[in-house]
Amino acid sequence: MATSPLLAAERFESIPASRARQFLEPGPVVLLTTRHAGNDNVMTVGWHQVLERTPSMISCIVSRGCRSFDMLCASGQCVLNVPTGDMLDAVVRVGNSSGEEIDKFAAFGLERAEAQDVDAPVLPQCHAQLECRLRDDRAIERYNLFILEVTHISARPAPKQPEYLHYVGDGVFMLSGKRVSRRRLFRPEMLGF
Numbered sequence: 208m209a210t211s212p213l214l215a216a217e218r219f220e221s222i223p224a225s226r227a228r229q230f231l232e233p234g235p236v237v238l239l240t241t242r243h244a245g246n247d248n249v250m251t252v253g254w255h256q257v258l259e260r261t262p263s264m265i266s267c268i269v270s271r272g273c274r275s276f277d278m279l280c281a282s283g284q285c286v287l288n289v290p291t292g293d294m295l296d297a298v299v300r301v302g303n304s305s306g307e308e309i310d311k312f313a314a315f316g317l318e319r320a321e322a323q324d325v326d327a328p329v330l331p332q333c334h335a336q337l338e339c340r341l342r343d344d345r346a347i348e349r350y351n352l353f354i355l356e357v358t359h360i361s362a363r364p365a366p367k368q369p370e371y372l373h374y375v376g377d378g379v380f381m382l383s384g385k386r387v388s389r390r391r392l393f394r395p396e397m398l399g400f
């Protein structure tokens with residue numbers, strides 16, 4: 208196969224399409240908590256994105272066949288808990304275990320508290336908790352894509368710039384870095400999002 212002019216001229220390396228996430232990861236890893244029929248579960252989620260500002264909507268992928276998929280479908284509510292860098296090992300362990308086999312909260316030292324607006328636990332160790340209700344279920348069957356509406360957010364007042372975890376694939380994470388403000392360059396009406 209011939210090398211494209213771009214690859215030859217710029218010294219670019221061809222990368223398999225399956226590795227797109229390492230360049231376009233959607234945001235911080237979250238711990239999704241659910242409750243149904245008196246049972247709680249937690250799973251690690253790396254595929255999510257903000258969809259809309261008003262009402263505040265988020266989409267996330269939850270794999271079919273996992274306990275959280277069934278619980279979220281049945282209850283229609285969850286909490287997206289945003290962990291910080293110091294929780295990395297717990298986040299990985301949660302993501303590599305099944306709630307069918309163990310109590311992940313006990314096994315990985317995760318505290319539970321009651322949410323304010325939904326019937327699902329929040330994780331107080333996390334920096335923020337976004338309580339959500341299922342808004343649209345039309346993409347679940349085809350794509351495992353849940354459209355959620357954020358109904359309540361709780362967040363710690365400090366630190367103002369926590370280190371969030373970002374999964375880039377192949378077992379590698381990045382911690383969010385320094386923030387750079389360019390508010391002065393924005394039109395005021397564009398700052399809300």
